[in-house]
Amino acid sequence: MNAPATHTTSNTTEAQFLAPETHPRAVGNQDQQQGDMTALLQEVLTRPGVVNAAYRAFHNYSLGNQMLAAVQLGIKGLPLSPIASFNAWRVKGRFVKTGEKAISLFMPVSVKRRAAKDAPATDAESGEGGTYSVYMLRPNWFSLEQTEGEDFVPELVVPQWDAALAMTALDITEEPFEQLLGNRLGYAIRRTIDISPLNPLKHKTRFHEMAHVVLGHTTEGDMSDGPETARHIVEAEAEGVAYILCTLLDLPGQAESRYFVQRWLDGRELPEKSAKKIFGVADRIMKAGQSVTQ
Numbered sequence: 001m002n003a004p005a006t007h008t009t010s011n012t013t014e015a016q017f018l019a020p021e022t023h024p025r026a027v028g029n030q031d032q033q034q035g036d037m038t039a040l041l042q043e044v045l046t047r048p049g050v051v052n053a054a055y056r057a058f059h060n061y062s063l064g065n066q067m068l069a070a071v072q073l074g075i076k077g078l079p080l081s082p083i084a085s086f087n088a089w090r091v092k093g094r095f096v097k098t099g100e101k102a103i104s105l106f107m108p109v110s111v112k113r114r115a116a117k118d119a120p121a122t123d124a125e126s127g128e129g130g131t132y133s134v135y136m137l138r139p140n141w142f143s144l145e146q147t148e149g150e151d152f153v154p155e156l157v158v159p160q161w162d163a164a165l166a167m168t169a170l171d172i173t174e175e176p177f178e179q180l181l182g183n184r185l186g187y188a189i190r191r192t193i194d195i196s197p198l199n200p201l202k203h204k205t206r207f208h209e210m211a212h213v214v215l216g217h218t219t220e221g222d223m224s225d226g227p228e229t230a231r232h233i234v235e236a237e238a239e240g241v242a243y244i245l246c247t248l249l250d251l252p253g254q255a256e257s258r259y260f261v262q263r264w265l266d267g268r269e270l271p272e273k274s275a276k277k278i279f280g281v282a283d284r285i286m287k288a289g290q291s292v293t294q
Contacts, residue, residue, distance in 0.1 A: 037275035040067045044244060045261060048254050051247040052159065053080050059157045063244065063286070064279040065105045072103040073143055081144040082154045089142060093150030100146040102139040109136045159249050159286075163206060166289030172213050174206070188212045190219065204242050204253035207285070211241035214281045233274055236264040240278040245286060 044051055044067060051063075054070040057080040061069065070080055083103065086096055113130045144152060167174060177194045179187070185196045186205035193209035195202050212218050217234050243257035 036272070037064065037279060038270055038272050040064065040071065041240065041270065041275045041278060043067065043071055044247070045258055048247050048258070050080075051244055052250050055159055055248050056157050057081055057154075058083060059159075061105065062279070063248075063283040064276075067279070068105055069103055069141070069143075076101075076103075078143050078145050082152070083141045083143050085140045086142065089147050089149075092152055094144075094147040094152060095149050096142050096147050100142060103141050103143070104137040104139045105141055106135040107138050107140070108133040109138075161245075161249055161286060161289035162291070163203075163289060165291065166285055167210070169288035170210065170214060170285070172210055188218050201253040201256065203251055204246055204257055207242035207245045208238045210285055211238040211281055214284060215241070215277060232264045232266065232268065233271070236261055236270055237274050237278055237281075239264060240270075240275075241282045241285065244278065244282040248282070248286060 050070050051067070054066040055063075058066040058069050069083055073080060073083075084092065086102075089096060110131045111134050113132055144154070163174075166172075171191055173192045175192055175194055177186075177196045179194070179196075185199040186202075186209050187194055188209040191213055193206065193213065195205050195209070199205050212234070215234070215237055217238065239257055239261045243254065243261055246252075246254045246257055
């Protein structure tokens with residue numbers, strides 16, 4: 001199992017959505033349901049193959065949006081196939097069929113910032129508060145089956161990932177394992193990870209320990225788990241990232257990883273914030289390990 005993570009030392013003794021933030025007023029009830037990242041994570045845990053299939057179909061989108069698209073197309077009874085906006089399909093020589101309803105994905109929207117209450121009236125009137133971006137669900141995308149027109153051949157995409165490339169991009173160093181006593185199979189200290197040569201699933205543990213680093217679990221020096229982040233949350237977050245990456249790349253260890261996520265939670269609900277972090281960090285680690293040509 002994977003051990004403490006809020007400490008800079010993250011131990012692994014196993015046998016083993018950037019999900020975007022949403023503005024509190026950005027979505028209605030239906031969109032809130034679609035954008036529930038905790039529910040999406042549960043979908044990932046109960047349907048292992050959907051992550052890999054969604055990546056192949058929607059590789060240009062974030063992992064969170066990939067899963068949103070997969071779930072909504074499933075509800076419509078449609079296969080996982082390329083998606084695009086109304087205008088993008090027109091450019092490809094295809095047109096949305098009459099009566100088809102779009103699926104919703106998160107997209108950045110610029111919002112005007114309100115001027116401070118004590119700001120001069122001229123500032124408020126001229127919008128001197130500036131603007132900022134929030135992510136909102138927008139119904140702008142249609143799948144291939146919802147269109148008709150010229151023949152369209154989807155691009156074949158096979159997920160690939162390079163550990164050395166990812167660790168360089170994320171400023172993570174893997175050092176020789178120095179704790180062969182006991183049952184530790186991996187751990188993380190600050191921005192360094194160590195994987196035991198006896199570990200039967202080195203790749204999964206590497207994902208887990210990298211996740212601890214990127215999630216910020218190992219940045220506060222040598223310390224024990226504190227009251228701010230419970231042990232079961234940090235471990236479920238890191239293992240959730242490892243599970244998504246294993247399923248995305250179709251690697252061994254998926255069943256073990258799913259088991260450890262469920263074991264760490266032990267019937268407790270994972271906060272929405274944690275689910276968003278899991279998708280976001282998995283997306284970041286995945287992209288870090290891909291060349292610019294992928």
